[in-house]
Amino acid sequence: MDSTIAYIGIGSNLGDKLFNCRYSIDKINQLPGCHVSAVSAIFKTEPVGVTGQPWYANCVVELSTTQLPSQLLKGLLSIESDMGRIRKKRWEARIIDLDILLFGQEIIESNNLMIPHPFLHKRQFVLEPLDQLAPDLMHPVLKSTINQLLNKLPKGPSVVVLKEER
Numbered sequence: 001m002d003s004t005i006a007y008i009g010i011g012s013n014l015g016d017k018l019f020n021c022r023y024s025i026d027k028i029n030q031l032p033g034c035h036v037s038a039v040s041a042i043f044k045t046e047p048v049g050v051t052g053q054p055w056y057a058n059c060v061v062e063l064s065t066t067q068l069p070s071q072l073l074k075g076l077l078s079i080e081s082d083m084g085r086i087r088k089k090r091w092e093a094r095i096i097d098l099d100i101l102l103f104g105q106e107i108i109e110s111n112n113l114m115i116p117h118p119f120l121h122k123r124q125f126v127l128e129p130l131d132q133l134a135p136d137l138m139h140p141v142l143k144s145t146i147n148q149l150l151n152k153l154p155k156g157p158s159v160v161v162l163k164e165e166r
Helices: 017-029 069-082 124-133 146-152
Strands: 004-012 034-039 042-045 056-065 097-103 161-164
Touching: 004 017, 004 069, 004 124, 017 034, 017 056, 017 069, 042 124, 056 124, 069 097, 124 146
Parallel strands: none
Antiparallel strands: 004 056, 004 097, 034 056, 042 056, 042 161
């Protein structure tokens, strides 16, 4: 079976955030048919869309996978659950958040899976680490590179600060 390059956004703002990110990367690498081929730096980022939450640790991994997008989603949700994430309401603080950002050049719109991630092009905390890994990667819907999308973002107060090199 052919492999596809996928990009997974990782975020944590509860507990040991750096550990949570690293642990989830190890778990993603253990999913059947998956190999993490690159990891961005981990960034410290301000929560978006909510107030009163701790800042996040965010990064992006590049993944080579033979899984289908729906299989990969199931594996990522299982990792979240195993790490103690309980989904109650949207944008709540979380021990771990794993999002499929891109899956090759596929465009998927279903009830439980949207690829490319619908907020990818609006979020500096996703674009900044993704730009480290694949600045020339083309967004399959917007037909702009990751670097172009990052440069189009307004420079606001939620500046993404480099947390740590991995």
